[in-house]
Amino acid sequence: MPVGRRGGNVCQPDPLKQHGLPKQSLIRKGWEFDKVYSQGKRLHGKGFTLICRTNTEGRSRIGISVHGKIRGAVKRNRIKRIIRESFRLDKELYPPGADIVFAVRPDFSLPAPVDISRFVASLAGRFTGQEV
Secondary structure, eight states: OOBOTTSOBOOOOOGGGOOOOOGGGBOOSHHHHHHHHHHOEEEEOSSEEEEEEEOSSSSOEEEEEEOTTSOOHHHHHHHHHHHHHHHHHTGGGSOTTEEEEEEEOTTOOOOSHHHHHHHHHHHHHHHHTSOO
16 A cells, blocks of 8 residues: 555545535536525525526536634534535436525524425425426
8 A cells, every 4th residue: 555755544435435516516606606595585494595597507516604703613613514415316206407595594404415405395396486
């Protein structure tokens, strides 16, 4: 096994980790968030709001906004990881061909991607005009 400069093992790419969320699936720029906030349709859920706006890219993208009143970077980052994992695993539940901002409010309390997917499924039908 190769050894790094400080004596630790050099990480080799894991072939099983090929299932990540590509950067093309994320809203990352401030102006992209602003566009969704100003032109999107709001769908209110338990502790979060989905703001959806159709796009021309043909695939859904997600952006995550966590309220600053949720104290602790560890907690905020864990919430973001759970939401990204929900999006990665259950993309078909999210509105297709849309830019989606997942705005998390301070009363957010969904601990697992499965819980988030369940609530998103109940909301997403309202964006597309059909109940799920």
